[in-house]
Amino acid sequence: MSGYMGKHLRVNLATASVEEEICSEKILQDFVGCRGLGAKLLLDEQKPGIHPFERRSKLIFLTGPLTGVKGCPSRYSITTKSPLTGTILDCNSGGKFGAFLKKSGYDYIVFEGRAISPKYMLIENGEAEIRPADDLWGKTVFETTDALQSRHPKCSVACIGPAGESLSFLAAVMNDKHRAAARGGVGAVMGSKFLKAVVVRGDKEVKISNQQKFQEARKDFLDTLRKNITTGEEYPQYGTASVLNLINECGMFPSKNYQEGQLSGAYNLSGQGIVEKILIRRTACYGCTIGCGRLSRVGDTVGEGPEYETCWSLGAACGVNSVEDVFLANILCNDYGIDTIEMGATIATAMELSEKGVLKEKVQFGDGKAVKDLIEKAALRTPGLGDSLADGAYRLAERFGLPEVSISVKKMSLTGYDPRGAQGMGLSYATSNRGACHLRGYMVSPEVIIPNFLDRFSTSGKAKWCIRLQDFGAAVDVTGLCRMTSFAIKAEQYANLLRAVTGFMYDKDNFFKLGERTYNAERWFNVREGFSRKDDTLPHRLLEEPLREGPSKGVVVKLEEMLNQYYELRGWDKEGIPVRQNLLDLGVL
């Protein structure tokens, strides 16, 4: 029998009731934790057609079986329906929160209903209650975290800032001040429930099913991470932005709202630039030996960041190449509780709308001060432009009559890899289950980062690779481990760790199945909400307008041919709908 029980809390915010439950073993075994378990729970518990702000919508905080386990780089995730996209949403974050939640005694928390005044949830060593948070409402992320940590020493805090309170679709849930479960407006769902924060602390040890096997698996895991060039050298030294110069050299570092593929002065924003200009030291999440986190300083401002995606979004996307400006804008977003990717993409969209003359306010590409100014406006929903910015890039562009200026899929903005320079990445964005996310299937790895591996301009074989990476990524996500480990770790090694901890019979082969199952569960959730082939597309610019300069010039994404193959290999029909028997076989239904 497994020691992993899926022990969880079911919290009704309307009545402040808190119930302890355990999860069925079959579901746990099939969907494991974090993103996978969240998808299955939401699929089973939430009917289609429910607005994320409605009282019937659910918000689920989850850990995986490896979260909080010693030597395991630990993550947690939040699953809900996205107010930005209308799809299923899971947001994954590091720091200490996930491990602390696990050590408080629970594997996950299901929030239901809606409070009518501000609340926070406190869990200390298995004691859980809902408390009033009227005094915290209106406070920023840093203020809230400080206040709660002084009230509950040694706890970890996940909370929303003003953006979440004002129901902005840019709103993140921030934990440990600088770590973000960021995308898709997850913070707005928390805000709509009047849930300001979740505070966790505990010293419970995670039960290990087979200690000896676990010790072996962990040693192998840590050795592999140490020996790998990415997880053992580049990431520790330069962080996630270590890859930035390569991406820029390939002409696929999207600049000025995807109008250009290279940024002059990109080096400033790279991992190397960060080390030279603003880094104090590296930081690491709970259990992590990689330590890709950055602690930086500009003037009197000290904080974590920036990561690759933030360097892109608050930098290149807006035509900004000052790492100091990017860092300060990053910290502003963290304090307001804002997704830096969607924020930067939205500002970039505003800049292009301004360039085109339809937005009256003059906001110019390259103006770092304007970026900070627009973040403030969005966070506080300043009447006028602030209100529009707070709704994200797609709705901003829609409001000004040019929806195609928003470079997004399913209303979620693309990130810092121009798929005109990597065809498979285009397919990955188009078929991502939460809108244009780069982390569903990170095709940049085989197409760009690994030398001489796949031809980035070819579409041949890309559907198969994309599926493999989407499934692999999902499988890693369900464990509760950080995805960054997957630069080094193989399926068998993950399965060894999982098996040792849970006692369930995972191996190399069924490890991929875990990912396939999760991906199909998410897809099925979206299909029930009305998504299909029509939504698996890319913005006009990427399908019809080649870049005019640089090493990726003259190319557009040839999506249709890859998409047909993708559906066939997935066992979905021509409209992208999973076949019922496959879902039954996978245990999704």
Place this chain on the structure above:
Amino acid sequence: MSGYMGKHLRVNLATASVEEEICSEKILQDFVGCRGLGAKLLLDEQKPGIHPFERRSKLIFLTGPLTGVKGCPSRYSITTKSPLTGTILDCNSGGKFGAFLKKSGYDYIVFEGRAISPKYMLIENGEAEIRPADDLWGKTVFETTDALQSRHPKCSVACIGPAGESLSFLAAVMNDKHRAAARGGVGAVMGSKFLKAVVVRGDKEVKISNQQKFQEARKDFLDTLRKNITTGEEYPQYGTASVLNLINECGMFPSKNYQEGQLSGAYNLSGQGIVEKILIRRTACYGCTIGCGRLSRVGDTVGEGPEYETCWSLGAACGVNSVEDVFLANILCNDYGIDTIEMGATIATAMELSEKGVLKEKVQFGDGKAVKDLIEKAALRTPGLGDSLADGAYRLAERFGLPEVSISVKKMSLTGYDPRGAQGMGLSYATSNRGACHLRGYMVSPEVIIPNFLDRFSTSGKAKWCIRLQDFGAAVDVTGLCRMTSFAIKAEQYANLLRAVTGFMYDKDNFFKLGERTYNAERWFNVREGFSRKDDTLPHRLLEEPLREGPSKGVVVKLEEMLNQYYELRGWDKEGIPVRQNLLDLGVL
């Protein structure tokens, strides 16, 4: 051979190209005109997933074969994809415009692409061109109409006002100043194409296939209208608001945003009240012998209206019972180019949000001045509340975290009949193809208006009735005749007129088929866009919260049982998806 050719213009606004074409006879015969032909054209020409503001979206102005025919109350309609709902949208309007378009030599116009500066379309007796409208942009509906009519004497003008220019989802297309193709944000689609107005004039006679049969059919048609109590007495005398007192007496006149079922002082807003207080004289659309239109005056303000729905939306929904206030608000909406229904419902939503304390601005039910103030704010998109109001009731409520406060289906607000007092009307709202519209299947007629006909509180047999009325209504709409004729006219009489004019072999039986075909074509468009059973629902208030007072108290809509039966009778599956073979048999595919 039919003299009805479906002669039309295909206008690309990006290039200002204007091409003359005719339509295939098969399509004309099956889909006839207006709403039916529009649905088929949009289905065939516009792929799913295209935003209504995108350059690939189409906007189609259509007449029916009976539009502009002497003695026929003439309508035109506009078909596009709705920015408010994401469904197919057709908006129907009277006045002179439809007849004048027909007499200019064309049955319909397909607008494609997007201009980059303001334009208007001029059609005079078969000569058509795109002209600059820079001088008209920014002008109100009345100003625009006056300017164009002085430039092109004896023309009819359909145009947008400031609401359409600012891409408000409340924006209507107004013709002949006071007539509105109103709902679903059709004016915003026109605005997004930079098309300010369509100006038409002509003296071409509509070809009649069989003059003798036509004379007979028309005589029968006009006699029937004259003898019927609704079309011969009540509507001429009291307009569409003649029914208002009855609806209020039944406790299903939704007041204060559907929180109550009766309005104190409702009589003021009724047809009788209008006659006593503000009416100058009745008015009639082209070819109409009924004349339900009202020309009214309050102080120095003279104009058309108010109709029943406006008395409800700008009156009862907002708790206002002054017909003077309603009339003045109505004229304001006409001049700004705003759908009075969605506007009133949005203001009512704001009032409830204010009552609940989530909207800071104090806007109280019953405050007629506040209604006018909020119309101004919405029309001009005043930063802050104006911006939110301009997006319609659903998005306003969503922005404040209480989406269920918007009383809407598919994001379109319900109208002035509370379905808690008429179960079949609930089914009709839920299954309407363009969001909560009362005109898709006007169940109020058999459930409330016709004495002792159907039990309004029973669900028994309602699915069958609803389908019959939806199909009948759609069949009437495709002819180009006014729907108000259907209080008196039977299927056979419509078929006689249609057959005589077109030469196509319509009769009593295949007349209903015309409606069924149109309804299924619209449904299929929506299904392709992701709509299904999950969207065929009603707001929480109507499904779970009975009225506390009045003759409809204690009841909620029992939707599920009616819906199951409805799908079965429609030949749709349990998710509300039409079966492919049925669509093939109907000629939809």
